[in-house]
Amino acid sequence: MSTPTLTTADRRAHVEAQGPVRAAPAARPARTVLERFPAGAPRGQWPAESFAAEQRRQGVPARVVMDLASDSFLVIVEGER
Template sequence: MSALSTADRLAHEAASFVRSTEPAPKVSRTVLERFPAGGPRAQWPAESYAAERRREGIPARVVMDLDSDSFLVIVEGVS
């Protein structure tokens, strides 16, 4: 069995160091509207709704809620 060289031991110790970081800020989400995922072909009602909100100055975006099989138009804010 071979022993680690000094350089290998130091490299191992440096790589094994557990770094701590500040926790990420909590992001709150407000759901503005829900749209069923099975909408008509070639129509994107959630995207249209979000685009209208963005034109009003509201930073809306669309996300998919897999549990309810629907598209959500949300606004995020850091709390």
């Protein structure tokens, strides 16, 4: 007995019937939050950037990211500490 082969149209219909393909969420690198700063700092002051610059001077590879959910700037280090 031979194995039936699908036509191109049948294959396409089979794939479309499966619905959207869901990929696994991308793995996020571990981060350590060193400090949080409110986003409403006085004009001309950048406390999160100043703190991160001080950390970098001490050899810590810190960077600033925005946390939209809490409306604050986070000074983070990639990886576990």
